[in-house]
């Protein structure tokens with residue numbers, strides 16, 4: 386069995402400011418508001434003969450770029466069972482419980498998630514970060530945990546485990 390170690394990256398600069406609303410039901414949601422969302426990972430890899438796992442600087446850059454990509458947007462759940470979304474050239478028209486709000490397309494991102502919650506965002510970012518299985522293999526990464534926070538000391542967590550996935554086939 387290879388020697389494994391986990392590397393946790395939860396740098397303060399791994400954050401992005403974005404607006405959202407959490408949808409609780411077909412008739413209840415929050416008003417549009419914003420958070421400084423934080424992103425953190427814990428990556429478990431094989432320690433090589435040189436006493437080194439993968440170079441974590443690789444993921445610090447990837448995470449920084451990810452935060453930049455979502456910074457200063459309104460995030461809308463494109464797969465919500467309770468939203469209807471239409472658009473014209475300039476706006477998305479987002480309807481919940483028969484009330485529609487126009488959002489400038491230049492300032493809005495539609496994400497392939499069911500809700501803009503810490504748990505959905507953690508799973509979404511986990512998929513983005515682990516979709517390239519060959520890269521994970523190349524870097525000898527065995528487990529990947531992503532944490533997303535909407536406020537201090539509360540995190541949504543999503544995990545990928547190579548061995549568990551292999552046993553699932």
Ligand SMILES: Nc1nc2c(c(=O)[nH]1)N=C([C@H](O)[C@H](O)COP(=O)(O)OP(=O)(O)OP(=O)(O)O)CN2
Pocket residue numbers: 406407415501502503504535536537
């Ligand atoms: N399961 C979930 N429940 C809720 C989520 C979520 O993502 N998953 N999100 C919300 C709201 O977005 C709410 O705005 C979250 O912010 P809040 O918890 O209020 O954050 P604060 O840092 O302001 O928390 P305080 O405890 O007030 O400091 C609600 N539910």
